[in-house]
Amino acid sequence: MAVTPTTTGTAGIGALWGADLDALRREDPVLADVLLGELDRQSSGLQLIAAENFTSRAVLTALGSPLANKYAEGYPGARHHGGCEIVDVAERLAVDRATGLFGAGHANVQPHSGSSAVLAAYAALLRPGDTVLAMALPQGGHLTHGSHANFSGRWFDFVGYGVDPATGLLDYDRIRELALEHRPKAIVCGSISYPRHPDYAAFREIADEVDAYFIADAAHPIGLVAGKAAPNPVPYADVVCATTHKVLRGPRGGLILCGAELAERVDRAVFPFTQGGAQMHSVAAKAVAFAEAAAPAFTTYAHQVVANARVLARALADLGLTVTTGGTDTHMITFDPAPLGLDGPAARARCAAAGIVLDICAVPAPEAPDGCVKGIRLGTAAVTTQGMAEEQMAQVAALVGAALGEEATGPRTRELRAEVRSLTAGFPPYPAGGAEGRPGS
Incomplete structure (x- = not known):
């Protein structure tokens, strides 16, 4: 089905988001119209x-760069393919900028999505069958917080906490009761719909009381953290998982932050355990976004x-x-x-x-x-x-x-x-x- 842009037109389209749409139109006019149609939808609604x-034009430029051509399994200085000298620079930039932006001891910038980041965090810290305490899905938890349609609900024994139905706020006394009752291996703080700041210190205290890892799934607030408009989970959590889009305004992708003591476990959980080659164009776009967020x-x-x-x-x-x-x-x-x-x-x-x-x-x-x-x-x-x-x-x-x-x-x-x-x-x-x-x- 043809897509007909209604407001943007095609003249000077490269100035709109930095793409060479003229080349795409010559090769694939149908898909060129799809891109224009989506730009129109985003712009007019x-x-x-x-x-x-x-994202910024700079982020989009990195996403559409020749780095998309490079296969780069492994990490900078230890790749499984040759010719990675330049993309190593891009990944090191992304890691250095992420650790500086969030005050973390270590960052892994390779996860393809927020869900990939959470999967790697679980792989680094847990074993199948371990008990995990996380927000219940009907109360605002993410699919990776125990959905039976997701790897998390199939591999781990999730116990769900929720909010007070009268106030909509997290009930930390109840979370502590559940932790003491079930003695989870990990406690996850994160939600797709909670509009208030979590008390990371309270989660840390509860996790310490039951000798559990504390995983902060900060996919939504991480951009506000970067902009100093939300509390930072990094000083409290063992591992912080996040996305690089949403408020952070980067490319669609994932990010893991942790201390130096867990760096090797996290890196091995990303590659080779849960992912293959990094998407170097996306890694470079993340580096651009981290620099923008530091301004x-x-x-x-x-x-x-x-x-x-x-x-x-x-x-x-x-x-x-x-x-x-x-x-x-x-x-x-x-x-x-x-x-x-x-x-x-x-x-x-x-x-x-x-x-x-x-x-x-x-x-x-x-x-x-x-x-x-x-x-x-x-x-x-x-x-x-x-x-x-x-x-x-x-x-x-x-x-x-x-x-x-x-x-x-x-x-x-x-x-x-x-x-x-x-x-x-x-x-x-x-x-x-x-x-x-x-x-x-």
Whole structure:
């Protein structure tokens, strides 16, 4: 099926994100149109998925570089293929920048994803059958925190903790009780939908009490950590797993941080145990992103992400929506649309019809049998990268509220879609002419 871009056109396309689209159009015009269509989708809608962001042109350039051609199994100075002298420089840069950015003794920048990073952390510290305490999936845990459809739930014995249904906050007394009862080999702190800062010191204390490893899955907050807008788990956790996209604004990929005493175990768990050759173009793009995140402007960006999320959370609450925990400390907001007579899937569909892209997630609900229902999760990382601030968050909330009040095929949906396009037109993720025009660039 042909994809027809509607707003970006093709003239000077290389200036939009640094790609040589003209060459691709000559070789594969169908796929060239797919790329343009996706750029148009990203540029003309409100991208509120909490796990997504817009990278810089520099990151995209590294991703599309000749480093993609290089096979590089192993680590710098100890590769299984020849000709790795140059890519070794890129990986060493990425490692040095990551350890400096987060204050870690060691970094492994090779994991292909956040899930790959978690798999390697488990492989380094655990054996099949070991007990692990992590957030229960219905309460906001990730697939790698014990889903039976995932390696984690098949190889390890997971015990789930959750949040207080009344407050939506982590119950550390209950987590400690579960740890004392089950004596896990590892305790995992991390969630796909928890909008507050975890108490890493409390997790460390509980882990020490039962002689367990403490693994922080910081996939969502790690970008805020880089921008000094969230507490750093590195001083407390034995291993920190993270992604390099989301708020961090790098390429899609994973990252592991640990102390020097676990460095060899972690590295061997990544390669050769769980992965083969590193994706050197992605490693180089991570190095670019770490350098960008170390710049003072990224700190401004990260704090603006949080400021935007807090304004948006208050505005959504004012619309009558039940915002989890009453607000947020991070880039993330979750809410229950039940006061409007909607569940999560219906709410997402109505927003999608208006060009507002967001996610479904579990939100606490005391009346529900398992203490939660399907609600909505959204985030402010991408729109903040586009340059939106508090004033625009009020507009975003109004658009979300209007979309929730209109059937997906309702008469106002087309008008709302036009309003969304009008708002995003003033904040292109890749402005024509090459100027980034974004906070922290």
